[in-house]
Amino acid sequence: MLTLLLLLLWACAMLALWRRRRALAIVMALTSLPLLMGIGPVAQWWLDGIQGTPPHVQTPQWQPSATIIVLGAGLQGSPGNSRPSVPGYSRLLVAAQAFHACNDTGATCRILVSGGHTRTGLPSEAEVYARELHALAIPPQSLVLEDASLNTWQNAHRSAELTRQMQPTQIVLVTSGLHMRRSLQYFRHAGIAAEGLASDHADAMPGLLPTSFNMMLAEYALRERIGILRYHAYNKLGWNEPPALPTHLNPQTTTHASPH
Template sequence: MLTVLVVLLLLCVLLYRRRWRRTGHAVLALTLLVFFGIGCGALPRWLSDSLQHGYEVNPSIAWAPRNAIVVLGAGTAVVEDRPLQPSFFVDGRLLRAAQLYGACKAAGKECHVVASGGDSQGHGEPEAVVYGRALRALGIPEADIALESRSMSTWQNAQFSRPILAGYAPQHIVLVTSGIHLRRSLLYFAHFGIVPQPVAGDWVNARREVAPDSWNFFLMDVSLHEYLGILRYHVYNLLGWNAPKAPPLAA
């Protein structure tokens, strides 16, 4: 959005130089309106709240005899010479997955956790491997963790998780990701015949501020990324650019 605002300002300069003052005033007013609408929280709150609406904080889960919990990746972080760490948006997802695994086991059911994510940032190690270490540290046995380490996007999270899930044949699937990421993830997973129960690992809110806040600009970009991903999916479907839809995953 900062790029868009800079372009609008440059357009204002061009309009004023050409002496199109009324149009320049209108574009400048629009630029200021968008800047303060984002920075003070109104626009990102509207978009992010719409993305997170409708998902329960603690949904009731009817565990089947055989279950799978799929955790989607959101990057890794480099910390000096130490092993890679889960990034900012991942810890909540991993903690939620561990909580769900514990609840499933407490109910006396079988459960596997699928960590999905490749090395999309070029850090030298797939996200899934980093998350696998964190999940083991949270008490999940290695035998109950499957790593999907090829995916470079949410679309590939769904695409490459399907063979793993098909091999395990769960009777119930839970998808764990950020609340703001759930809608797009569910859309992509459904395309590959996977209809999981959604569970948010974290939630975000815009800040109501008098002066513009950088967090609100970040959240605006994240929200627009989600909406554009949803729009792109539907456009690609119309143009026939998406892979053919997969049949429902058999339990």
């Protein structure tokens, strides 16, 4: 259906040019541009611009005291049967793998789960994700829950408050590949110099025909770009608080979340 729509728009544009209706042809061509994002190579170029090319599998060089921060990615299900979203499960798996790798070195390792009540009637993301981490053999005493955040900006600032209390020597941030760039930016603003550990890498469906799946991924990448632009705009306008000093330089600094 998307291919048919794209061909129809191009046909209308060619017809308008043939009839010397240049303005109409331009409108038709511009209307078809979003559909181009559904084409495999175009979509992958757009995605890699925000998440980078596929990284090699890397294991952090664990330090004596490490905190792994995993960001919530939403919930699904009913109040009595709530569970993480599909992206949430990939973040939990990578966080659990990182914890066990860290623990095997003899380091003191903890997982900070950040996510509040993002859906009415459901538990907090932190509570549900902690339950799943228990099932992945993470001991309860190694979990810290931050259950008040409703967005990435709040994730960063509320997690910063907790990590200042824990004072780890290393912070590893686990989130989706498309979400990583903006997340690290917000955490730096909150005074947290974290290492990024992406839980996935978005790959577009190959092919020269547009697909709704590729358009969905492209829209997500667009939202991330808008979020980054908004962050810089808010800084220019003075709507964001000044960046916090790095945690190890100013452990007593606290911050307050702004709506992002």
